[in-house]
Amino acid sequence: MMRFATLIKNPADWMKGAGPHSDIVMTSRVRLARNLRGFPFPGFSQERQRIDLLGQVRPVIESLPEMRDGYSEDYTDLSKIRKQVLVERHLVSREHAARSSGCAVVVDRKQSISIMINEEDHFRIQGIRPGLNLHSAYDLVDRVDTELSDALPFAFDTKLGYLTACPTNLGTGMRASVMLHLPALVLTEQINPVIKAVGKIGLAVRGLYGEGTEALGNLFQISNQHTLGEAEPEIIAQIEKVIEGVVRSEQTARAKLREDHQTMLHDQVGRAYAVLRYAHILSSKEALNLLSMLRLGADLDLVGNCDRSLLDMLLLEIQPAHLQLNAARELSPEERDSMRAEITRARLQSIDGPGSLPPSQSTPGGPASAPNDE
């Protein structure tokens, strides 16, 4: 099996590749909740029962063709920081990382599939792909799920579908979610109506790390809330349709920024580059928000030589647990802020800063770039 260090050293498949609308859609993820017949759910079982179950199912999972030579770890062998690193990589949920004995995670070599054992349900099977590609993410987990169901008796009811600990996951047990980078909708103050409209169709909008988290760095997660009463392909098709609409709005907003608010746009990107390139203290929030602007600059060709995967990787490297793993010790928030700045300065060295505006268009024009006479 793969070692933790090897797993972390390599960027995940979704970070290297590109998918449809990669400039706006960072990832597409699908997770399936599954449980074994005849076992209480993890939240209501005794520790020994969870350990028993884990001992029986882990070898089955590890021997799946997709998971062969992957990474597999019992949580009792994982430090708090390492677990947090897996959360930051979106390989396990925060809830799962908070648990310990009787829990494990198995990840494939490409870091495209992860299977959490004894999360809220016995199994949470997750697939992740770059760009807007929920179909392909579903194909990944669908295959693994079918193979597992050949070997394990899943709790299933003909009327209610897959039986899950929480009734909100009944039926398909499927949650499909898309991570979007929407800086132009935020800058042009159109984001709230968009979120509202998406919520009205029964989809949930959340921040970077799921439930209850803030939308830092202009990153938004959109996912389905209904799991019962519709088949998987229908649910996925509906979300993709909605996301296509959001992507179009973001594209329109970006075009508008370019045409009507060019000075403001250049100012934002330029400031982001300057601070990230030269700061010595960077809080997580500030870094995420500035990296969002730099990414927008790269998408609109305002900064050169800036590979999107470099920014994706940096976004992970500056997260608290990644910093502490890198330092091989616990760091105080102050130490983290200075180390975050150090890594950011180093990684961005190769990027060309934003050039100056073409003279004909650099005159203050649009409303957002109106001069500030103080």
Place this chain on the structure above:
Amino acid sequence: MKCDVCEKEATVFLTQIINGQMTTVNLCEGCSKAKGVTEETGFGLAEAFLTHSHRPDENMEVVCDACGFTASQLKKIGRMGCPECYTAFREGLDGLLRNMHKGTRHVGKRPNNQGAGTPQLLPRRRGAVPAPPSAPAPAAATPPPAPPPVDVNKLRADLDLAVKEERYEDAARLKAEIERLQTKASSK
């Protein structure tokens, strides 16, 4: 310090004073979550404590035969105890699901091995561990064989002793047994 509910190390300590009477409860992280202690609203210490084991006259509450999960636990945490709970608590479920989902009937994927004989995995029987059902159809749950005559009062005495001696696994088993007998008696 051990958790008052299970045997794990307690990490949440609660003290509540009502009418000058002080009560203390020690809970592990899992149980404190299950009891809703970590939620900001609606935590009643006495309630959380009493629903566990100290209320022998808890009458006619619906309990899952397979795992011992109770209707009030379901109400509190909004989650089921085991797959069989969906049969035990099926009353009112449709209404709940209608509010939650697009429909109340599953139309998606089905697993391969449904009804394919006995599952390979059998849980080791311990305490309130359920035996796997022979058929997945929940509506067709066969009634269990008539229980041997058991003195409920004797079980209650055993339960009190188990709690006193901090044998919480035994206590949980006894409590589930008492509740099972009571539900049965009341449904006759």
